[in-house]
Amino acid sequence: MHHVIVLHIHVNAFYVETFYVYLSILVLVDALLLMLGIQHIYI
Structure with missing residues (x-):
């Protein structure tokens, strides 16, 4: 029983x-896509 609890926690x-x-x-x-999106808008 004790082993099962330990395994469950693990x-x-x-x-x-x-x-x-x-x-x-x-x-x-998400940050990468945002950066790419901003670059795309500026370019």
Whole structure:
């Protein structure tokens, strides 16, 4: 039972980490598209 709880916490931590990585990638892509959009408007 104890091992299951530890595993559950580990899996949750993994999902949270993955979520943050996904979120940071989305923010980076969004910033990149915004920069490209601004460049496109200026050019």
